[in-house]
Structures are given as C-alpha cells and as structure tokens.
Amino acid sequence: MGYIVGEDRDQASLLPSRIADYVASDASVRVIDAFADGLDLAALGFGRAVAASTGRPGYDPRDLLKLYVWGYFNEIRSSRRLERACRRDVEAMWLLRRLAPDFKTIADFRRDNGPAIVGACRVFVLVCRDAGLFAARLIALDGSKFRAAASPKKVIGREEIAEEGVRLERRIAAYLCGLDEADACETDDEPDAVPAALAALYNRRAELDRMAHKLDAEERTTLVEGEEDARPMRAGSGHKPPCYNVQTAVDADTGLIVHHDVTDEPTDRRQLHPMASATRESLDLEALTVVADKGFDNGEHASACERDGIVACVPSQRSINNQGDGTLFDRTAFIYEPETDTFTCPAGRTLARKQLHRKKRNVTYASQDCSGCALKPHCTTAERRFVKRHLDDDALNRMDARATPAMMKARRCAVEHPFGTIKRMTAGGRFLTRNLKGTRTEMALSVLAYNILRTINIQTAIA
Structure with missing residues (x-):
C-alpha cells in the first residue's frame, strides 16, 4: 500500500x-x-x-x-x-x-485612531441591542489582569531610584574630576564624548527626579519605566509583572460583552458602579441587575447602585474579630438599633456612637462600661468593647443577601468564557501597545472580534 x-x-x-x-x-x-x-x-x-x-x-x-x-x-x-x-x-x-x-x-x-476604534466597538454593541440579541435579564461583571508590553525589569521604586541616583552622582563626579585634571594639565585633548556622556547622565538624573516626584504625587510605591500607566498587579503573592485591569460586563444569556474598559486599578473594588452604570446606558434601560464576585464589594458603590436603580448582587467581605485567641464575639453578635443609632451587646449593654471616620466611611461605637460583665472574657481583652459599622451597612447587607449560590454560579458561567476566548486571541493576555490609550484600542479590537464571533455562533445555533 x-x-x-x-x-x-x-x-x-x-x-x-x-x-x-x-x-x-x-x-x-x-x-x-x-x-x-x-x-x-x-x-x-x-x-x-x-x-x-x-x-x-x-x-x-x-x-x-x-x-x-x-x-x-x-x-x-x-x-x-x-x-x-x-x-x-x-x-x-x-x-x-x-x-x-x-x-x-x-x-x-x-x-x-484609538478613540474611533473604541467607538466602532460600541457601535457593534448598539447593533446587537437594536437587533434584540441582549436579553439583559442579568449582567455579570468581572475583571482580569492582562500583561503590559513593558518588561518586569522596568518596575522601579523609591529604593531603586535612590540607589541609581547615587551611582549617577558618582559617575558625574568622576567625569568632572577628569575634566578638572585635564584643565590642570592645560591640555586641549578633551574627548568629544565627555560632554555628551555628561549630558546623558544629567538627563537620566532629571528623569529619576521626575519619577520620584510622580511617586510622591500619586502616593504610589512603584512605577513602570517606559509605561507609567501600567502597574505591577496579579492575584496572590510573589512576583507581580506590569499589568492592566480589564473590566467586562457580559450578558449572562448570550455571552456577549455589553461594555468593557481597561484601567490601571490593581483591584476591582472601585469598578462596580462605573461598570454597572455604563452598561445600563449602553442597553438604554431604566433598571438593571448585575452580579459580581466579592472583589467588587464596596459600600459606597452599593448605595450608588441603589440610587440609580441598579440591583447589585455581590457577596461582602467583612472583617472578623481577630483579637485575643479568635474566640471573642464577632461584630455579628451585636444588634444595631437604628432608632437610637446604638448597638446592643450579647449582655444587653449599650454601645454608643463615638467617632465618625469619613475617609474609611465607618462609625465607631463604644461601650460606656464593661466592668462586672460576666461575658467580658468572651467579648474583649481591652477595658471596653468597640464595634465599627459602615456608613453603607444596610446597602451592603442587601447586596450580600442577593448574592445567592445560584446567582454566583450564573456569574461564573457568563464571565469566564469571554476572558478565556480573548486571552487565547491575545497570546495568553498580553498587550502589544503601551499605556492606557494603546491598550484600550487593542482591547476594543479584541472585544469587537469576540462579539462578532459570538454573534455568528448564536445565529448558527438558531438556524
């Protein structure tokens, strides 16, 4: 054969x-x-x-x-x-x-043509909306880290800036010392490369000073040299390469991406309301239901969503009482009384309002007297017990109650597939362009390509 x-x-x-x-x-x-x-x-x-x-x-x-x-x-x-x-x-x-x-x-x-390409991606979403492809019964939000074009070696912090500054000063001093010796010998054989080398060293020192001022102005600990919009970020501990945080809002019924954005935020905590409100505008709806994981938990955003008619379903991340040996009463053991704005402890004593923290958006409540309480060994090791309550505690509780297991399962089924497909299209999720302007253009092209692919698959399945 x-x-x-x-x-x-x-x-x-x-x-x-x-x-x-x-x-x-x-x-x-x-x-x-x-x-x-x-x-x-x-x-x-x-x-x-x-x-x-x-x-x-x-x-x-x-x-x-x-x-x-x-x-x-x-x-x-x-x-x-x-x-x-x-x-x-x-x-x-x-x-x-x-x-x-x-x-x-x-x-x-x-x-x-970056902004225009982003606009073309939005036009396709509007075409799908007008064609009735979006059921919009549930929108799933999620964020994922995409690698920046910059090398991890370009991540620089205050310590690295200071060390390089010292090395530059030594090199500059060495060059100047050599020029002084040449002047003392009264020779005219100054190499042409010396002024150019000094100028390069001075320029580099000025660049280091600029980066140090930027770190102080933006209260950052690190900066990515050559791509300052990128930030070292990745989940977990260990090495964190320069990345961008890509946000998507996916229609849970069709798997189409309704809205997306590329941000330099290391976490998703400040993305709930911006993504949800932008999605509602894209779909032209009065009310919207969104679901996200606990990384989007934010009391201020939960209240903002309720004001705008957006029903958010996000599990909350509440701190536990880590004082003592871990067996002390948690905050949930204290009952809040909204009429008097006080807490009642398990022993029946009252914790009154003590201090408002506007930046952290919480209020501290303190017991007036814990002496003689039989439950004090199970409550606190301090002289008296303190409890903190978030200003948006009610909105957080309602948002957490709506995040049922079935809702979270629907979220996983909706948001993981688009990110997986886009990362396959982009070599595992790495940008070729730099800074937010370039990466937003790239992501718009990726989302547009994904939505076209998804739309073709939906129409093929219907046929």
Whole structure:
C-alpha cells in the first residue's frame, strides 16, 4: 500500500478567476466586511474618513479597520504579520481587494485612531441591542489582569531610584574630576564624548527626579519605566509583572460583552458602579441587575447602585474579630438599633456612637462600661468593647443577601468564557501597545472580534 499522493505541482489547471470563489458564502470575513461598510467613519472620528482632493491617494480607513478586526479575529495582531497576510492569505486578499499596505501604515492606523476604534466597538454593541440579541435579564461583571508590553525589569521604586541616583552622582563626579585634571594639565585633548556622556547622565538624573516626584504625587510605591500607566498587579503573592485591569460586563444569556474598559486599578473594588452604570446606558434601560464576585464589594458603590436603580448582587467581605485567641464575639453578635443609632451587646449593654471616620466611611461605637460583665472574657481583652459599622451597612447587607449560590454560579458561567476566548486571541493576555490609550484600542479590537464571533455562533445555533 502506498501513500495518498497529491497533484503534480507542474500540472496545469484551470482555477477560478474570481478570488471571491475561494471565500465561503458563510465565512466570518464577510460579516466583518459588511459591518465595516455600514459604519459612519467621519462621525466616529477616523482620520482621513473623507478622501483628500489633492496629493497622493491614501488607504481607505475602512479597509485598514477591516484588516485589523479580521486580524484579531484570527489571532494576528502584529502589523508585520498583517502585512504578510495581505500577500498570502486568501481571505485577507478578498477583504482588501488585494491591497497590501506596509506594516508602518497598518501600525500608524491603530495608533492614530484609538478613540474611533473604541467607538466602532460600541457601535457593534448598539447593533446587537437594536437587533434584540441582549436579553439583559442579568449582567455579570468581572475583571482580569492582562500583561503590559513593558518588561518586569522596568518596575522601579523609591529604593531603586535612590540607589541609581547615587551611582549617577558618582559617575558625574568622576567625569568632572577628569575634566578638572585635564584643565590642570592645560591640555586641549578633551574627548568629544565627555560632554555628551555628561549630558546623558544629567538627563537620566532629571528623569529619576521626575519619577520620584510622580511617586510622591500619586502616593504610589512603584512605577513602570517606559509605561507609567501600567502597574505591577496579579492575584496572590510573589512576583507581580506590569499589568492592566480589564473590566467586562457580559450578558449572562448570550455571552456577549455589553461594555468593557481597561484601567490601571490593581483591584476591582472601585469598578462596580462605573461598570454597572455604563452598561445600563449602553442597553438604554431604566433598571438593571448585575452580579459580581466579592472583589467588587464596596459600600459606597452599593448605595450608588441603589440610587440609580441598579440591583447589585455581590457577596461582602467583612472583617472578623481577630483579637485575643479568635474566640471573642464577632461584630455579628451585636444588634444595631437604628432608632437610637446604638448597638446592643450579647449582655444587653449599650454601645454608643463615638467617632465618625469619613475617609474609611465607618462609625465607631463604644461601650460606656464593661466592668462586672460576666461575658467580658468572651467579648474583649481591652477595658471596653468597640464595634465599627459602615456608613453603607444596610446597602451592603442587601447586596450580600442577593448574592445567592445560584446567582454566583450564573456569574461564573457568563464571565469566564469571554476572558478565556480573548486571552487565547491575545497570546495568553498580553498587550502589544503601551499605556492606557494603546491598550484600550487593542482591547476594543479584541472585544469587537469576540462579539462578532459570538454573534455568528448564536445565529448558527438558531438556524
């Protein structure tokens, strides 16, 4: 038995003359082409949306947008790889009508049209909304860390800045000492490289001073040199590379991403209300139900959601009494009396309001006298017991009560799949561009590609 043998490479054959014959009628590239053709590029803010009447003709931004969306759809993000795809991939040839822009033109388009690309991603969400694809019965929120383009070696803190500053001062002093010795010998053989080296050292010292002032102004402990919007972040202990926190709001019924954002926040604690309110505006709804994990727990945001008609379902993270040996009464053993704004302890004594902490948004209550109490050994090791209550305690309790096991299961089923798909499309979740402007552009392309893929799958399942 032999092997399966292909055709002779020198055999003449009559191939279809139209390149469209090589692209299936139901290919996803046709959806990308139709969507981009329906956009109002001028209204979205794309550069060169209207062709100039004079000068050398340029590429239509619509074609470059199609190329990028198709590239992210097929896990091709590099401008150089997109350039190669235009010359050898049949779908890319069909999409751009055999145009082959160079990599610089492709890269400049993404760099110069960031907000417009983000707007195009939002337009697709509106198209899906108007088509009735969003059930919007439940929106699941989640955040995930995506690696920045900067190397982990570029993370610098106050200690590293101080150490490098000392080394720079020594090198500068050595150069100046050498110049003084040359002057003393009355020679004119000063190397041309010395002034340039000194200028470079002074510039570096000025840059270190600027970074130190930035750390103080923003109350940060570290800075990523060359990409200052990125922050070292990752869950757990150990090495934390420079990352961005990507937020998504996913329709639990369809798996489509309704809203997304890229932030430099290390945690999700301040993302609940901004993400929920932006999602409600995108869906044009009066009321909305959102679910998120305990990382989104925030009393101030819980109250803000209730004021805006947003029903938030988030489990709370409450501190426990860690004093003594761990067996002392927890805060839950004390009953709050809203009429008198006091707490009643298990022994029946009253804890009155003592101090308001506006920054931490809580109130401290203290017992007037714990002497002679039989339960004191089980309550506190101090002279008297203190209890803290959050200003938004009622909103937190209601939000926590709504976070049932069934609701949290629905959240997991909704938000994990989009992030998994997008990270597969982006080499495990790593950006190619730098800072928030570039990464937001990249994430908009990734979300747009994901939503198109998800929409095609939904329509295929319905058919």
